[in-house]
Amino acid sequence: MENRVYNFSAGPAAIPHEVLQQARDELMNWQDVGASVMEVSHRGKEFLAVAHDAEKDLRDLLKIPSNYKVLFLQGGARGQFAAVPLNLKGDKKSADYVNSGHWAQSAIKEAQRYMDVNIAADGKSNGFSAMPSQDQWRLSKDAAYLHYTPNETIGGLEFSFIPDSGDVPLVADMSSNILSGPVDVSKFGLIYAGAQKNIGPAGLTVVIVRDDLLDHGSLMCPAVLDYKLQAGNESMYNTPPTFAWYLAGLVFKWLKKQGGLEAINEINGRKASKLYGQIDGSGFYQNPVDAQWRSRMNIPFTLIKPELDEKFLAESELEGFRYLKGHKAVGGMRASIYNAVPEQHVDALIDFMKEFERRYG
Amino acid sequence: MENRVYNFSAGPAAIPHEVLQQARDELMNWQDVGASVMEVSHRGKEFLAVAHDAEKDLRDLLKIPSNYKVLFLQGGARGQFAAVPLNLKGDKKSADYVNSGHWAQSAIKEAQRYMDVNIAADGKSNGFSAMPSQDQWRLSKDAAYLHYTPNETIGGLEFSFIPDSGDVPLVADMSSNILSGPVDVSKFGLIYAGAQKNIGPAGLTVVIVRDDLLDHGSLMCPAVLDYKLQAGNESMYNTPPTFAWYLAGLVFKWLKKQGGLEAINEINGRKASKLYGQIDGSGFYQNPVDAQWRSRMNIPFTLIKPELDEKFLAESELEGFRYLKGHKAVGGMRASIYNAVPEQHVDALIDFMKEFERRYG
Structure with a gap:
C-alpha cells in the first residue's frame, strides 16, 4: 500500500x-x-x-x-x-x-x-x-x-x-x-x-x-x-x-x-450505516442529525466528553487516521467517506472508535 | 529520457x-x-x-x-x-x-x-x-x-x-x-x-x-x-x-x-535568436514579424513553398518533434520555446530544419 x-x-x-x-x-x-x-x-x-x-x-x-x-x-x-x-x-x-x-x-x-x-x-x-x-x-x-x-x-x-x-x-x-x-x-x-x-x-x-x-x-x-x-x-x-x-x-x-452507481450505492449505504451504528450504539459518540436526514458521505460526530476531542484526534492520527478533525463551525470530528474511501477504512475507524471508548469511556 | x-x-x-x-x-x-x-x-x-x-x-x-x-x-x-x-x-x-x-x-x-x-x-x-x-x-x-x-x-x-x-x-x-x-x-x-x-x-x-x-x-x-x-x-x-x-x-x-530570471533570460534570448537566425538565413523559411517585435516564446514560421508544410510536419513528427503545427489563424508551423524547452531541443529542431531544406529546398 x-x-x-x-x-x-x-x-x-x-x-x-x-x-x-x-x-x-x-x-x-x-x-x-x-x-x-x-x-x-x-x-x-x-x-x-x-x-x-x-x-x-x-x-x-x-x-x-x-x-x-x-x-x-x-x-x-x-x-x-x-x-x-x-x-x-x-x-x-x-x-x-x-x-x-x-x-x-x-x-x-x-x-x-x-x-x-x-x-x-x-x-x-x-x-x-x-x-x-x-x-x-x-x-x-x-x-x-x-x-x-x-x-x-x-x-x-x-x-x-x-x-x-x-x-x-x-x-x-x-x-x-x-x-x-x-x-x-x-x-x-x-x-x-x-x-x-x-x-x-x-x-x-x-x-x-x-x-x-x-x-x-x-x-x-x-x-x-x-x-x-x-x-x-x-x-x-x-x-x-x-x-x-x-x-x-x-x-x-x-x-x-466497481459495477457502476448501483454497486457503489450499496457499498456507500453499508459504510454509512455501520458508522452511524457505531455512533448511536455507543452512548459515547453522538451525531446531531435526524436519522432520515443523515449524510452518507460526511459524518460529523462528537464525544459525550468533549474534553477528549483532542486526545481522540491525536491518538487516531498515530494509528494512521487522517483529516478527522471536524469543521470549525461544528467542532468534534468528521469522517468523510466518499466513494474512494474503502469499506475496510471505515471498519478500521470503527475498530479504533471502539478501542478508544474502551479506554476512555 | x-x-x-x-x-x-x-x-x-x-x-x-x-x-x-x-x-x-x-x-x-x-x-x-x-x-x-x-x-x-x-x-x-x-x-x-x-x-x-x-x-x-x-x-x-x-x-x-x-x-x-x-x-x-x-x-x-x-x-x-x-x-x-x-x-x-x-x-x-x-x-x-x-x-x-x-x-x-x-x-x-x-x-x-x-x-x-x-x-x-x-x-x-x-x-x-x-x-x-x-x-x-x-x-x-x-x-x-x-x-x-x-x-x-x-x-x-x-x-x-x-x-x-x-x-x-x-x-x-x-x-x-x-x-x-x-x-x-x-x-x-x-x-x-x-x-x-x-x-x-x-x-x-x-x-x-x-x-x-x-x-x-x-x-x-x-x-x-x-x-x-x-x-x-x-x-x-x-x-x-x-x-x-x-x-x-x-x-x-x-x-x-537554473539561476533565476536573469539566467533563463539569457538562455531564452539565445534559443530565440538561433531559431530566427535559421529562419532568416535560409531563404527557405520565413517569419512575418518585424525584427524588433518578434516573440522569444512563440515563433511561427512558414515555408517559401507552402505545399511542403504537410511534409515538414509529418517528417518532423517522425523525428520526435511534436506540436509544431501552426495555429489555424496563421498556418504553417509554430515552435513554442518556453522556459521548459531545453536549448538542445531548439538545436535539434534547427538541425532538422537544415536537413529538410537540404532535401527539399
Whole structure:
C-alpha cells in the first residue's frame, strides 16, 4: 500500500488508489506520446479522446439523457454559485433557494448579487438537524429556478429524495454526493459539482444542464462561466484543466469497474450505516442529525466528553487516521467517506472508535 | 529520457523534466503524509506550506514589491478578461486597450461586456507584424486602466518594452511570457497569466495586483474572481486547484535552481535568436514579424513553398518533434520555446530544419 493512510478528508479528498497508480505510471510518458498528459494541447487528438471518453463514461454512469449538455469547467461550486443566476435568470426577478446549512447559505449569498432570493425552506430553526417536509415549502410559481444542496458537507445533512419543483427548473449543488448512487437526472434542470470530493482533484467543475436552459444567460456572465458558449465549444472556450479532466475520466472508468452507481450505492449505504451504528450504539459518540436526514458521505460526530476531542484526534492520527478533525463551525470530528474511501477504512475507524471508548469511556 | 519527445506545444506546454519526475515520485505518498498532494485539505498545514512557498518563490523570482498581492486562481486568462474590468472599473466609464493580435482582441471583446473600450493602439493595419510606436498611441486620461498583451502566442509578436501609461494603471496579460526574463513589476497595476505556458499545468491563473486597486470592484463580480475577497482569503475563498498550485511551486524552485530570471533570460534570448537566425538565413523559411517585435516564446514560421508544410510536419513528427503545427489563424508551423524547452531541443529542431531544406529546398 506504499505507506498510504486512512484518508477521511472532506475535500480535496481521497482518490481511488488504482487511479493514482495509473496516473503515476504514465506521468512522464502518457499513451506513448512522449510527454505527460499535462504537456499536450487540449485540442490535440489524444486529449480530445480523453475528453470525449470522460463525458461518455459520466453519461453512462448517471444515465444522462441526450437533451442534457455535460460541461467540464473551472471555478468550483463557488463559481457556480454565481454562474447559476447569471445563466438561468432570463427575464425572471427571483429564484427559490432551500437553506439546508453552510453551503446552501453560501449559494444564497452569492445569488443575491444578481437577483432576489426567496427562501423556500429553511432548516435553521432546528440547527439543520432536519429540513421541513416538502408540503411546508413556500415555492414561487415565477421563480427562475429552485436551488438546493442535496448534501451538506459540513453539517452532514443529506436529502434522501428529489424535491418536486413543478415546472420550475430544479438546480442542485451535488458537489459532495454526486456519483454516490443512482440519480434521476431528468428531474433536474441543472446539476453541478466541484470535483474534489467524488470526482477527482480540485480545480474541475462538472455541470450537467438541460438544453432548453441555455438561452437564459445574462450578458454580464463572464465567458468562462457561460454555459451556452462553453457547450458550443465542448468546454474548451478557454483552456480546460486538462490533468484534472483526465483524472476525472480515470475515476469514471474506475467507478464502472466497481459495477457502476448501483454497486457503489450499496457499498456507500453499508459504510454509512455501520458508522452511524457505531455512533448511536455507543452512548459515547453522538451525531446531531435526524436519522432520515443523515449524510452518507460526511459524518460529523462528537464525544459525550468533549474534553477528549483532542486526545481522540491525536491518538487516531498515530494509528494512521487522517483529516478527522471536524469543521470549525461544528467542532468534534468528521469522517468523510466518499466513494474512494474503502469499506475496510471505515471498519478500521470503527475498530479504533471502539478501542478508544474502551479506554476512555 | 524515458522516451520523451521534443515538445513545442503552445500550451498546455512542456513542463521541466525534473519537476515531472519529482511529481511522479511522490504522487502516491507526498511528504510522507501517506496520501497524494491531491488528496489533502488545502487548509491543512502541509498544503499551506506549499502555497506559501510558491508565493514566496514567485515573489523572489519577479522581485514583487510588498505592496502587491499574489493570487492563485482558476479560470485562466480568459477568466481574467472578465475579472479585470469587473475588479478595476470603479467609477470609470472606459478602459484603454492595445490591440496586438488574437489574444488582445479576445480581451477587448470580453471587456466590452462591462465597459466602453478605447483602442489606444492597433497593429491590425499591418497584419500585426509590428505595433505603432508609443508616441502614436491614443491614451485616455480618465481610463480605468490600460491593458496590453506583452506576448501574442498565436501571432508571435512581443513587446520589448513596458508601455508608459502615466497615472493610469497598466494591466498586462503575461500568460505566454511571464517568467521568461526579469520584469519591473512596479511599473504595473496588475499582471495576470494562465499557468499552462511558463508556470505549470492548465487550470491555474496567477494574478499580481497592486494593493490600491483592490477597492474598485463591482458587485457583479463573481466571488471566485473577486481580487479583494481572494486576497483577504489567501486565494482560498473557494477550494484552489491544489495540484496545479503545487506543480507551479516546483517550477518556481526549478527556475531558482537554473539561476533565476536573469539566467533563463539569457538562455531564452539565445534559443530565440538561433531559431530566427535559421529562419532568416535560409531563404527557405520565413517569419512575418518585424525584427524588433518578434516573440522569444512563440515563433511561427512558414515555408517559401507552402505545399511542403504537410511534409515538414509529418517528417518532423517522425523525428520526435511534436506540436509544431501552426495555429489555424496563421498556418504553417509554430515552435513554442518556453522556459521548459531545453536549448538542445531548439538545436535539434534547427538541425532538422537544415536537413529538410537540404532535401527539399
